[in-house]
Amino acid sequence: MSQEELALLAAEIRAFLVDKVSRTGGHLGPNLGVVEITLAIHRVFDSPHDAVLFDTGHQSYVHKMVTGRLDGFDKLRQRGGLSGYPSRSESEHDLVESSHASTALSYADGLATAFKLSGKRRHVVAVVGDGALTGGMCWEALNNIAGDKSRPLVIVVNDNGRSYSPTIGGLADHLASLRLRPGYERALESGKRTLQNTPVVGKPLYAALHAAKRGIKDALSPQVMFEDLGLKYFGPVDGHDQQAFEAALERAKAFGGPVIVHAVTQKGRGYAPAENHVADVMHAIGVIDPVTGKATKKKAADWTGVFAEEIVKIGAEREDVVTITAAMLGPTGLAKFAETYPGRCLDVGIAEQHAMTAAAGLAMGGMKPVFAVYSTFLNRAFDQLLMEVALHKQPVSIVLDRSGVTGDDGASHNGMWDLSILGIVPGMRVAVPRDAVTLREELRESVAIDDGPSAIRYGKGAVIEEIPALERIGVVDVLRRPADGEGKDVLLVAVGCFAELALEAAQRLSDQGVGVTVVDPRWVVPVPTELVAMAAEHRLVVTVEDAGRHGGFGWATSAALRDANLDVPLRDLAIPQRFLDHASRNQVLAELGLTAQDVARRVTEWTAEYLGEDAEQDTPAEAPAPQAKESTVDKTPASRSRKRPQS
Numbered sequence: 001m002s003q004e005e006l007a008l009l010a011a012e013i014r015a016f017l018v019d020k021v022s023r024t025g026g027h028l029g030p031n032l033g034v035v036e037i038t039l040a041i042h043r044v045f046d047s048p049h050d051a052v053l054f055d056t057g058h059q060s061y062v063h064k065m066v067t068g069r070l071d072g073f074d075k076l077r078q079r080g081g082l083s084g085y086p087s088r089s090e091s092e093h094d095l096v097e098s099s100h101a102s103t104a105l106s107y108a109d110g111l112a113t114a115f116k117l118s119g120k121r122r123h124v125v126a127v128v129g130d131g132a133l134t135g136g137m138c139w140e141a142l143n144n145i146a147g148d149k150s151r152p153l154v155i156v157v158n159d160n161g162r163s164y165s166p167t168i169g170g171l172a173d174h175l176a177s178l179r180l181r182p183g184y185e186r187a188l189e190s191g192k193r194t195l196q197n198t199p200v201v202g203k204p205l206y207a208a209l210h211a212a213k214r215g216i217k218d219a220l221s222p223q224v225m226f227e228d229l230g231l232k233y234f235g236p237v238d239g240h241d242q243q244a245f246e247a248a249l250e251r252a253k254a255f256g257g258p259v260i261v262h263a264v265t266q267k268g269r270g271y272a273p274a275e276n277h278v279a280d281v282m283h284a285i286g287v288i289d290p291v292t293g294k295a296t297k298k299k300a301a302d303w304t305g306v307f308a309e310e311i312v313k314i315g316a317e318r319e320d321v322v323t324i325t326a327a328m329l330g331p332t333g334l335a336k337f338a339e340t341y342p343g344r345c346l347d348v349g350i351a352e353q354h355a356m357t358a359a360a361g362l363a364m365g366g367m368k369p370v371f372a373v374y375s376t377f378l379n380r381a382f383d384q385l386l387m388e389v390a391l392h393k394q395p396v397s398i399v400l401d402r403s404g405v406t407g408d409d410g411a412s413h414n415g416m417w418d419l420s421i422l423g424i425v426p427g428m429r430v431a432v433p434r435d436a437v438t439l440r441e442e443l444r445e446s447v448a449i450d451d452g453p454s455a456i457r458y459g460k461g462a463v464i465e466e467i468p469a470l471e472r473i474g475v476v477d478v479l480r481r482p483a484d485g486e487g488k489d490v491l492l493v494a495v496g497c498f499a500e501l502a503l504e505a506a507q508r509l510s511d512q513g514v515g516v517t518v519v520d521p522r523w524v525v526p527v528p529t530e531l532v533a534m535a536a537e538h539r540l541v542v543t544v545e546d547a548g549r550h551g552g553f554g555w556a557t558s559a560a561l562r563d564a565n566l567d568v569p570l571r572d573l574a575i576p577q578r579f580l581d582h583a584s585r586n587q588v589l590a591e592l593g594l595t596a597q598d599v600a601r602r603v604t605e606w607t608a609e610y611l612g613e614d615a616e617q618d619t620p621a622e623a624p625a626p627q628a629k630e631s632t633v634d635k636t637p638a639s640r641s642r643k644r645p646q647s
Ligand SMILES: Cc1ncc(C[n+]2csc(CCOP(=O)(O)OP(=O)(O)O)c2C)c(N)n1
Pocket: 030, 056, 058, 059, 099, 100, 101, 102, 128, 129, 130, 131, 132, 133, 158, 160, 162, 163, 164, 267, 283, 326, 327, 328, 350, 352, 377, 380
């Protein structure tokens, strides 16, 4: 294609992105910014012979378009449709299922070594954003990449100055300084003239400052920074100037060793509503009107919003409260806090590990840190939580957003591992609110804890204002008791947002004559002792949670019942231990059998199995086959729960 044709193609791609992503939702801003660099990479390199990697992968839509997946965009991020990230099952051009940031350079280092060892002459090209580059893994990788200069490895730094919000920290300042370089040169020049012409200061000071110039330049120039690491650096290049960027890539390719090509791009490029979107230049959108860029559906009150409001109130009451985000100020609900209390909200970049240990340091220094993070990204900071926070009994509050099934972002973004990993941290306490009222309450309870770590977890989407309790016993809320004339057949333990589902299931069961008590444990780690006592009064315990089954709440409760020598049978409904395909949250939950109808159906089956014929009921006709995982732990043939004799 000629340069004119390429410019037309870029414009067509942008129009296509706006048209499709406005209908499905997805990562619009990042993809509008990488049109030219993606085309250039595919023109200069030979994918899939050459390995092309996108860090995080949310900016791989254009790559998908030019590798034969144009038709898939009608169902982007929907069940059975294109993934929102590179996907190995979709194309041989996708090498990794990226989506957790800052991994591409490590993959690239490994691939380049593998190609070298197997004698293959294949280039590796990794595109990494300025945001992703704030993650520690990138620097571990750069250190190793620079250690072997014989491998053809091209790192494209896609520098748009933003993660969601402007990228922060020393590295970001380094990159930003480049754009200001003419000003920097002029400042140096004028400083030089002023000093030379000032008789009192005179030549010695000028000489000293001149000697320091190299130091100043080091501090301001990313070129020096990368070259000091031993990496060849080309740039900065205008990442929207296709010809210039291709020329830089050709040079990088010819160089033959590890090289950084620094592309300056504009996130949201070419679509005014994105370019003018102050908060995050449409990093990730829902369905919008493509003309105005406005959301077509009114947003219901959500969990993040409730947290956002309450933490601002808590911040007013306690000056020691300091919040932390790993580059997700808006999405985790901390933007208002940061605005209200400047200096008391730390955006540390995509650096969850650092965030956790910095939180420990803040707590040691007398502050009350509140680290708000998506549940799936907590995985990154597990060791820091275990060793730096928990071992030192530091009162860090962790606020886990997007817990449980999130759906459309696919396997990596479901927050289904948090209870499993938090459950093994000594001294850890975890609350799971069921509604907005308990979220506010449990957040305050967490912030009040001063002798160790605690977490509060909630999911994606709308929140109910209040699901009232009949009574609180210890920390446990009783939401429903068996109707008059019904026995204490089933203790249905609903974790967090599943309270509503459990109440509906209980009503279905009551209609069949099964007596159900529904409780919300509120604090799920450790398992409340009151809950164990309640279990002893019932004939069957069923737990239902929006969390991974292995090591989840049902798992832990089962162990607690065993420890108490209780023989009451327990069945747990939770997310099975497998990676879940992308689809809407409700579709995924339905596929897992985590709906009120399915829960009622399973409990009906179990009551027949465990409670004998007196409780046997017909299975509701309309219920589909359930697939949620349940355990067989504590399955006893006894028709009554009983205290096991002490031995
Ligand atoms: C470990 C991890 N933490 C947080 C995120 C959430 N996240 C996704 S994209 C993004 C910003 C990425 O910025 P950058 O790499 O500069 O890419 P851009 O969107 O600007 O192109 C963040 C924080 C993530 N994907 N992985």
